[in-house]
Amino acid sequence: MGAEYSSRAISGVLSGSGAFCKFLSANDTGATGGHQSGILVSRSAIALLFGQESIRERILKRTVRIRWQDDFVTESAFTWYESKGELRITRFGRGFPFLKPDQTGTLFVLVRHSREDYCGYFLEAEEDIEAFLDAFGLAPTQTNSLIDTGRIQPRTQEKLAIQEFIDGLREDFPASEEMSAAARRIYEAVYGQSGDGFSGPGPGAGSRMGQARALSGQMEENRNRQKLISPDKSLIEWTNMEYTLFRALEYARYGELIAGGFSSVEEFVRVANMVLNRRKSRAGKSLEHHLCAIFDSRQIAYTAQAVTEGNKRPDFLFPSAEAYHDRSFPVERLTSLAAKTTCKDRWRQVINEADRLKSRPKFLCTLQQGISGAQMDEMQAENVILVVPRPYIRTYPADRQSRIWTVEGFVRYVQEVEDGH
Numbered sequence: 001m002g003a004e005y006s007s008r009a010i011s012g013v014l015s016g017s018g019a020f021c022k023f024l025s026a027n028d029t030g031a032t033g034g035h036q037s038g039i040l041v042s043r044s045a046i047a048l049l050f051g052q053e054s055i056r057e058r059i060l061k062r063t064v065r066i067r068w069q070d071d072f073v074t075e076s077a078f079t080w081y082e083s084k085g086e087l088r089i090t091r092f093g094r095g096f097p098f099l100k101p102d103q104t105g106t107l108f109v110l111v112r113h114s115r116e117d118y119c120g121y122f123l124e125a126e127e128d129i130e131a132f133l134d135a136f137g138l139a140p141t142q143t144n145s146l147i148d149t150g151r152i153q154p155r156t157q158e159k160l161a162i163q164e165f166i167d168g169l170r171e172d173f174p175a176s177e178e179m180s181a182a183a184r185r186i187y188e189a190v191y192g193q194s195g196d197g198f199s200g201p202g203p204g205a206g207s208r209m210g211q212a213r214a215l216s217g218q219m220e221e222n223r224n225r226q227k228l229i230s231p232d233k234s235l236i237e238w239t240n241m242e243y244t245l246f247r248a249l250e251y252a253r254y255g256e257l258i259a260g261g262f263s264s265v266e267e268f269v270r271v272a273n274m275v276l277n278r279r280k281s282r283a284g285k286s287l288e289h290h291l292c293a294i295f296d297s298r299q300i301a302y303t304a305q306a307v308t309e310g311n312k313r314p315d316f317l318f319p320s321a322e323a324y325h326d327r328s329f330p331v332e333r334l335t336s337l338a339a340k341t342t343c344k345d346r347w348r349q350v351i352n353e354a355d356r357l358k359s360r361p362k363f364l365c366t367l368q369q370g371i372s373g374a375q376m377d378e379m380q381a382e383n384v385i386l387v388v389p390r391p392y393i394r395t396y397p398a399d400r401q402s403r404i405w406t407v408e409g410f411v412r413y414v415q416e417v418e419d420g421h
Contacts, residue, residue: 006128009121016111022144038090049078098122157190180289183242231407232390314353315339370395
């Protein structure tokens with residue numbers, strides 16, 4: 001039994017309308033040699049097993065369908081014995097593989113999907129048990145009770161949302177814009193913060209919709225707390241999330257191929273080059289896409305990849321390419337911004353991207369963490385102003401940090417220019 005079962009159990013709980021877990025006792029598995037029937041469940045699960053029915057009869061029983069390990073189904077029974085104050089799950093069928101003496105201590109998970117349909121999981125390996133308990137923030141002493149899905153840990157939410165996105169893809173690798181948008185959606189869903197105001201179908205819309213709806217419900221509280229956070233923090237967090245998402249997709253697409261080895265050096269080089277080229281292409285576009293989301297959230301007018309003189313293409317022109325090419329439009333109300341993930345050796349490319357703005361500052365947004373004082377002096381001489389997420393500014397020479405603009409500072413500047421201030 002592998003780690004896939006802990007993942008299935010976690011997903012099952014999130015896609016259900018209620019869940020319970022407990023460690024199988026010696027009485028449950030028959031290890032004591034007793035003759036009790038079925039799995040004893042604590043009274044906390046009465047509502048899960050019987051809904052709103054009145055538990056007043058001496059013996060109350062009902063039949064349900066339970067799918068075990070997402071594999072096979074039994075017609076089992078829930079039974080309430082009022083005289084004993086006991087709640088049991090019985091009728092597993094001949095040859096049921098999970099209630100044997102050596103499985104004492106296995107973690108049993110029961111999930112309700114509808115009044116008549118449940119699913120059940122048995123987690124035997126320690127790593128599977130720990131993964132499940134950690135996912136919901138449970139200590140071993142907090143089992144034999146209903147599961148509070150509100151305690152699911154953000155890292156677990158993140159992994160599930162990423163897997164949901166990957167499972168819903170119809171192609172090996174989606175366009176970079178879709179990857180960036182997915183990263184923002186996942187960050188918003190998991191951490192309840194967004195700076196892009198993005199709306200649309202959730203990660204992996206159309207795939208395993210039951211789990212998707214569960215994730216949406218689980219994260220609704222976070223969404224309700226959504227607020228516009230600093231563009232500086234947004235840019236860093238979205239970029240990190242997209243990197244995590246992309247690495248997970250790479251593993252899903254190439255993991256088995258790489259683990260299986262290569263028949264020749266040529267084949268290895270071909271695959272390596274394919275992976276590296278896709279990484280380089282994605283990284284460059286990622287920053288642009290996230291900046292677009294920030295500008296859109298602030299209702300800033302801009303043109304991305306506008307064509308200027310000599311077929312040059314600054315990454316952003318504010319307020320538009322049309323305004324830039326309109327000679328009657330005041331130059332002082334035009335702004336350009338280049339976006340380069342790293343800029344140590346490429347910053348000079350931005351100097352001549354827009355001839356009308358030769359006398360104006362050239363803004364360059366980068367995720368580069370630190371460059372030399374000499375390079376910063378060269379930039380200043382060429383009237384290039386760095387725009388850097390606030391937390392990264394500390395990595396630059398202390399005596400030159402005042403020259404750097406934050407992303408928030410640049411956004412406010414463009415808003416003021418576009419408003420005519």
